[in-house]
Amino acid sequence: MRKIILILFVIVAAINLTSQIIGNSDLAFYSKPFLMxxxxxYFAVSSTEKSSLLNFGLLALLFSWIGDVVLMFQDRGELYFMLGLGSFLVAHLIYIYTYKKARWQEEENGLLPTQRIRYVFILVLAGCGLVYVLLPKLGDLMVPVIIYASVIVAMAIFALNRFGYTSQASFGFIFFGAVLFMMSDSILAINKFMEPLPIAGFWIMFTYILAQFTIVQGLLLHKKRVPTL
Known part of the structure; x- marks a missing residue:
């Protein structure tokens, strides 16, 4: 069952990405709602235990799906963009909480304080830099976009803070996914508010799909630490 669902996910993702490249808007439109x-x-059938970690992960994916569907109609009015933005905002907040739960209580070979500050600074700088560039173009959306950018940067920081509190594989997948999420939203924002980018739809969806998949994989790879006697 797990492999079948994964194959279906890959097929639908390939259809959506291909449609972005060839410019088939109908195919892109009808394939997108099936991704999340x-x-x-896949997440549910792959999880070895039914826990709050699974439940919150599924909830984040659910709000991501709502955001996906709503944003499909953003050309009908700014309200749809705001609702989509709000759905993803909630998804990121849930991911933040999920990352806090997907941690060991005790640290093992974690980052040094100077390393942590350095990496957090890079993430904050990336978020602030994008907002600074977009500010002249945001208009009435300035406050919502700033709030959203702050939350997604926070999501990436919480993913970073799992280093040393989970397995290297779990950390790597989730942190990579968080960074990809930032990249996807950055491309979307630049394409929407500044100027159209070549095959922007492909790059937005490629980074987004890969981000969600790697985050799910990272959550699946997190295992509770067995106390040593």
Whole structure:
């Protein structure tokens, strides 16, 4: 069952990405709503235990799906963009909480304080830099975009702070996914508010799909630490 769902997810993702390249808007439109539900099913059947970690992960994917669907109609009015932005904002907040739960209580070979500050600074600088560039173009959306950018940077920082509190594989997948999420939203923002980018739809969806998948994989790879006697 797990492999079948994964294959279906990959097929739908390939269809969506291909449609972005060839400019088939109908195919892109009708394939997009199936991505997150398939990933939710994959997450559920792959999890070895039914826990709050699974439940919150599924909830984040659910709000991501709502955001996906709502943003499909953003050309009908600014309200749809705001609702989509709000859905993803909630998804990121849930991911932040999920990352806090997907941690060991005791640290093992974690980052040095100077390393942590350095990496956090890079993430904050990336978020602030993008907002600074976009500010003249945001208009009435300035406050919502700043709030959203702050939350997604916080999501990446919480992913970073799992280093040393989980396995290297779990940390790597989730942190990579968080950075990809930032990249996807950055491309979307530049394409929407500044100037159209070549095959922007492909790069937005490629980084987004890969981000969600790697985050799910990272959550699946997190295992509770067995106390040593």
């Amino acid at each position: 539900p398939l990933l939710m099913i």
